[in-house]
Amino acid sequence: MYLPKKDVLMSHVSGKAAMRIWHPCTQMKDHEKHPPVFIDRGQGIYLYDRQGKSYIDAISSWWVNLFGHANPRIAKAVTEQLTRLEHVIFAGCTHAPAEELAERLLAVVPEGLTRVFFADNGSCAVEAALKMSHAYWRNLGRPEKCKFIYLSNGYHGETAGALGVCGDRLYAAPFTPLVVPQIEVVGPECHACPLGLARESCAAECFGGMEAAIKAHADELSGVIIEPLVQCAGSFRMHPPAYLAKLRQATTAAGCHLIADEIAVGFGRTGTMFACQQAAITPDFMCLSKGITSGTLPLSVVLTGDAVFDAFYHDYHDDKAFLHSHSYTGNPLACAAACETLRIFEEDDVIIANRPKITHLQAAVRQRFAGHKHVSDIRSTGWITAVSLAADPAAGRPFDERDRTGFRIYREAIKRGAWLRNLGDMIYFMPPYVITLEEIDRLTDIALDAVEAVLG
Numbered sequence: 001m002y003l004p005k006k007d008v009l010m011s012h013v014s015g016k017a018a019m020r021i022w023h024p025c026t027q028m029k030d031h032e033k034h035p036p037v038f039i040d041r042g043q044g045i046y047l048y049d050r051q052g053k054s055y056i057d058a059i060s061s062w063w064v065n066l067f068g069h070a071n072p073r074i075a076k077a078v079t080e081q082l083t084r085l086e087h088v089i090f091a092g093c094t095h096a097p098a099e100e101l102a103e104r105l106l107a108v109v110p111e112g113l114t115r116v117f118f119a120d121n122g123s124c125a126v127e128a129a130l131k132m133s134h135a136y137w138r139n140l141g142r143p144e145k146c147k148f149i150y151l152s153n154g155y156h157g158e159t160a161g162a163l164g165v166c167g168d169r170l171y172a173a174p175f176t177p178l179v180v181p182q183i184e185v186v187g188p189e190c191h192a193c194p195l196g197l198a199r200e201s202c203a204a205e206c207f208g209g210m211e212a213a214i215k216a217h218a219d220e221l222s223g224v225i226i227e228p229l230v231q232c233a234g235s236f237r238m239h240p241p242a243y244l245a246k247l248r249q250a251t252t253a254a255g256c257h258l259i260a261d262e263i264a265v266g267f268g269r270t271g272t273m274f275a276c277q278q279a280a281i282t283p284d285f286m287c288l289s290k291g292i293t294s295g296t297l298p299l300s301v302v303l304t305g306d307a308v309f310d311a312f313y314h315d316y317h318d319d320k321a322f323l324h325s326h327s328y329t330g331n332p333l334a335c336a337a338a339c340e341t342l343r344i345f346e347e348d349d350v351i352i353a354n355r356p357k358i359t360h361l362q363a364a365v366r367q368r369f370a371g372h373k374h375v376s377d378i379r380s381t382g383w384i385t386a387v388s389l390a391a392d393p394a395a396g397r398p399f400d401e402r403d404r405t406g407f408r409i410y411r412e413a414i415k416r417g418a419w420l421r422n423l424g425d426m427i428y429f430m431p432p433y434v435i436t437l438e439e440i441d442r443l444t445d446i447a448l449d450a451v452e453a454v455l456g
């Protein structure tokens, strides 16, 4: 007979369970001193722990939540789908939520993207795009086109293939022997422009290095992958649309693909529905995830145009089909959440309605942090505003890493009721779109209090 071990079964009561679960991106020893916060429920922009204390979710639960926790519209859509069809094999079958989602997506993405491939998380969408890009060239008789250019500080997920195109080596370095090396090119460093140009008047004059690399590697190059407008995990480095426009031109001229990883910036984060739209470009591949289900369920897609699709369209005896599959591909519940997300965008005119909130958030952060003695830079694109902190900004001297300044600010913000997870010695704001102007003021007040509690 099967009998669970009693001490294990009761460990969630004794508090030992916390150490049995291995949390992501976490030094587990930290939890000896700071056990994970037990979140009991969520409502709108707030998370509530078991004692009923609330936290403003300032970073949208790792950038996924758009319309608040336990959103009733999304909940209803998922619940209705749950009692009809929870999942079905996606090879040989299709279903209404996937069909509707494909239609809704293709109606809002850049012109020329006409096909939707499903996966179930961001990293896997990147894997699928890299494989599809190379397989395209192989199907055309150019198997030597198998390399990818990525930008320094770029982040594209943490599966082995995706790590090969991560410029943020923090995540890839420990796994070097497992990762296929690709080609790194120095990306834009607009917050400290080496050419001394102001962001407003810049025409991506720094693009020369990228252009030269694309030309030099054209014969072996499958594609170039970029996070359009904002490298989120890469310390929120931001570049102007002009850089994307030049990249589109250069990749087309060299005969290689442009892969736009809009996993973090898609669905309104940069102020437009998709970041590529600010440069009026259509990439050959667009990867979407995170906000796609409003942060309800895991789902991702890779979008392509007809040219890519047609290269895989063949008779069975000459099979060139795209071999890539996940058990939960096209999960109906996730697709239902994504359909409802896109309905909210349309019916509530979200992109327009967001504008005053974006302006207010950017101004509120500047008001509180500009001129602060430890602030070295404040930068914003749409909903994303990041504040970098340094021991001596004027001298360019960072804090000693062992001080864990950012982490301590994060802890202070938690005490004060805001989930403001740091990125190194940087704090950033990327709240759900349902935040109000008053809540923006409260959140930025808490952030300043937390910074002052640590830095005086």
Ligand SMILES: *Cc1c(COP(=O)(O)O)cnc(C)c1O
Binding pocket: 121, 122, 123, 124, 126, 155, 156, 157, 158, 227, 232, 233, 261, 262, 263, 264, 289, 290
């Ligand atoms: C989060 C992220 C990914 C990876 O997505 P996961 O769902 O975490 O695997 C890839 N690219 C970008 C730009 C991201 O921000």
